[in-house]
Amino acid sequence: MIYFLCMVLFAIGLYGVLRKRNLIKIIIGLIIIEYATHLLFILVGYRKGGRSPILAPDQEILKIVDPLPQALILTAIVIGLAVTALIVAIAMRVYDRYGTFDITKIRRLKG
Amino acid sequence: MSIIPLFIAIPLGAAFLVSLFGRRIKILPDLLANLCTASLGILSLLSVGIVREHGMLVYKIGSWAPPVGISLVLDGLTCFMLVTVNIIAFFITLYSISYMARYTAKWKFYTLFLLMLAGMNGVIATGDIFNLYVFLEIAAIASYALVAFGIEHEELEASFKYAVMGTLASSFILLGIIFLYSYTSTLNMADMSNVLLAKGPGKIVGFVVPLFILGFGLKAAIMPFHAWLPDAHPSAPAPISAMLSGLLIKVLGIYALMRIFFNVLGVSQNTYFVLMILGVISMTLGAFLAIGQHDIKRMLAYSSVSQIGYIMLGIGIATPMAIAGALFHLFNHATFKSLLFLNSGAIEYSTGTRDLKKMGGLNSHMPVTGATSLIGSMSISGMPPLSGFWSKLIIILAAVQAEYYAMAAIAASVSIITLAYYLKLQKEAFFGTLGEGLEKVKEAPLTMKLAMIALAAICIAGGLLLLPQVFDLFINSAAKVLSAGNGYAKIVFGSIR
Numbered sequence: 001m002i003y004f005l006c007m008v009l010f011a012i013g014l015y016g017v018l019r020k021r022n023l024i025k026i027i028i029g030l031i032i033i034e035y036a037t038h039l040l041f042i043l044v045g046y047r048k049g050g051r052s053p054i055l056a057p058d059q060e061i062l063k064i065v066d067p068l069p070q071a072l073i074l075t076a077i078v079i080g081l082a083v084t085a086l087i088v089a090i091a092m093r094v095y096d097r098y099g100t101f102d103i104t105k106i107r108r109l110k111g
Numbered sequence: 112m113s114i115i116p117l118f119i120a121i122p123l124g125a126a127f128l129v130s131l132f133g134r135r136i137k138i139l140p141d142l143l144a145n146l147c148t149a150s151l152g153i154l155s156l157l158s159v160g161i162v163r164e165h166g167m168l169v170y171k172i173g174s175w176a177p178p179v180g181i182s183l184v185l186d187g188l189t190c191f192m193l194v195t196v197n198i199i200a201f202f203i204t205l206y207s208i209s210y211m212a213r214y215t216a217k218w219k220f221y222t223l224f225l226l227m228l229a230g231m232n233g234v235i236a237t238g239d240i241f242n243l244y245v246f247l248e249i250a251a252i253a254s255y256a257l258v259a260f261g262i263e264h265e266e267l268e269a270s271f272k273y274a275v276m277g278t279l280a281s282s283f284i285l286l287g288i289i290f291l292y293s294y295t296s297t298l299n300m301a302d303m304s305n306v307l308l309a310k311g312p313g314k315i316v317g318f319v320v321p322l323f324i325l326g327f328g329l330k331a332a333i334m335p336f337h338a339w340l341p342d343a344h345p346s347a348p349a350p351i352s353a354m355l356s357g358l359l360i361k362v363l364g365i366y367a368l369m370r371i372f373f374n375v376l377g378v379s380q381n382t383y384f385v386l387m388i389l390g391v392i393s394m395t396l397g398a399f400l401a402i403g404q405h406d407i408k409r410m411l412a413y414s415s416v417s418q419i420g421y422i423m424l425g426i427g428i429a430t431p432m433a434i435a436g437a438l439f440h441l442f443n444h445a446t447f448k449s450l451l452f453l454n455s456g457a458i459e460y461s462t463g464t465r466d467l468k469k470m471g472g473l474n475s476h477m478p479v480t481g482a483t484s485l486i487g488s489m490s491i492s493g494m495p496p497l498s499g500f501w502s503k504l505i506i507i508l509a510a511v512q513a514e515y516y517a518m519a520a521i522a523a524s525v526s527i528i529t530l531a532y533y534l535k536l537q538k539e540a541f542f543g544t545l546g547e548g549l550e551k552v553k554e555a556p557l558t559m560k561l562a563m564i565a566l567a568a569i570c571i572a573g574g575l576l577l578l579p580q581v582f583d584l585f586i587n588s589a590a591k592v593l594s595a596g597n598g599y600a601k602i603v604f605g606s607i608r
Contacts, residue, residue: 010286014279017275017279023271026275030275030278030279030282033278033279033282034278034282037282037285037286037289040286040289041285041289041292044289044292044293068292068298069289069292072241072298075241075245076244076285079245079248079252082248082252083248083252083255083274083278083281086252086255086256086274087255087271087274087275087278090255090259090267090270090271090274091271093259093262093267094267094268094271097263097264097267098264106268107268
């Protein structure tokens with residue numbers, strides 16, 4: 001079920017990217033897509049009732065969550081941050097030049 | 112000391128030094144970037160010999176053995192791609208010495224350029240699927256910034272479009288990787304391939320394949336996903352257009368797709384058929400769209416879409432001969448498309464325009480640019496002694512051999528359309544009467560000429576790669592890796608000891 005909700009979140013982001021006209025809304029759509037993938041990856045490594053995978057000398061550990069997706073997601077979040085910052089910077093420059101965020105009015109390139 | 116990590120470490124280190132000292136010491140960015148790419152070029156040529164001797168090298172980062180740690184793999188395909196990327200990157204840096212003098216922040220350009228190169232080498236060398244994603248993003252982020260380098264209206268618009276499309280593609284790729292991980296519980300490509308073989312592909316592969324086609328297809332600009340390319344590639348400065356069109360779409364799109372589909376997933380015949388259809392569509396439509404263009408760089412960009420179609424067709428046929436042809440065409444397209452973009456940059460540098468209608472008769476004033484551009488154009492449209500002819504011939508012959516007669520016929524006729532629009536380019540830019548206000552046009556500076564002449568020489572000599580010894584060493588060893596399929600995993604684990 002919760003996996004399905006992740007896919008719904010992904011689809012919402014995709015809708016935002018494809019259908020919205022405002023540059024900022026497109027960027028928000030991209031961020032939603034990123035978060036949906038990150039959430040899904042965390043869920044893949046999650047086990048119900050699992051604990052964090054830290055080794056302690058006096059305990060016997062039976063159920064742990066998979067730590068690898070968590071480590072990978074940290075990397076993916078940093079990458080997502082870099083991309084978002086760059087795209088927002090480009091959008092700001094676009095606003096400087098064109099004076100609008102509406103993509104239907106930003107059309108110098110065609111053919 | 113292994114040779115493999117150097118391909119990533121050298122450009123990363125050089126990018127760091129350039130960003131640190133480049134602003135103060137004016138000569139450093141040029142010098143360091145050229146030294147860096149030259150040494151990478153030499154190292155990549157050395158790696159060909161190493162692969163012939165040892166078969167395959169695996170470097171364990173932090174000496175963790177492969178299924179656990181990240182590994183870098185050097186095999187036939189890797190060293191083929193490394194040679195292609197690094198040699199052409201060297202000529203492009205040589206060209207940028209003079210070309211980029213017009214822009215103010217040269218050190219920023221070189222920093223991003225070297226980061227992009229590091230990302231591409233990383234994608235090629237890595238044996239770990241998540242690491243592939245990380246390097247892919249490094250190269251992609253650097254390229255978004257480079258497309259916007261001129262910060263004028265068109266550049267920013269193109270860069271925004273490219274960045275949105277690229278991020279979307281990366282998300283699809285990451286999604287695919289997540290599903291693969293959830294099914295196989297491993298990230299190492301060789302290990303993943305073994306697990307998939309043991310467990311059977313299951314439904315998950317059927318779901319992951321479209322995600323990867325979408326993601327890597329967007330990166331490679333195959334036809335339904337090509338819309339960003341004709342905007343993004345012409346907007347960048349000429350050396351970057353050459354880099355993007357010549358190398359980036361192939362490394363991030365085609366190479367990653369081939370590696371994952373052939374060596375990891377071992378996808379079904381139907382998938383290859385889809386790739387083939389996509390290839391044929393983008394080959395045909397790209398060529399038709401290119402005919403109508405007046406902006407010289409835009410025409411070249413559409414031509415890239417069309418030529419990527421040839422490579423996809425070769426991959427889709429998937430017989431050993433077709434794969435060899437596709438790889439050969441990949442190498443050739445990297446050389447002549449870089450050459451043509453550098454030519455267009457030289458024209459823009461001297462005349463200040465990219466509009467074909469405002470040019471004409473440039474041959475009398477720019478003989479070197481004219482001659483090299485003629486060689487590039489003839490090579491891309493498949494004139495017999497030049498390199499483009501041989502690779503297209505192999506692909507078409509392979510299509511006939513695999514009994515895809517219609518595909519072969521389309522490929523041959525698209526070649527004629529290609530000839531048509533390149534003749535149009537030649538006629539309007541270099542032949543005929545001199546355009547208005549072009550009387551004082553001068554030939555491009557020395558380093559730009561050198562780079563163009565060297566690339567043209569590779570175009571002429573490209574046919575020599577078909578000589579049996581060279582072919583076995585260079586292209587066939589790469590094609591063998593792909594045709595081996597799951598054999599890749601055995602060799603990787605075999606060469607650890």
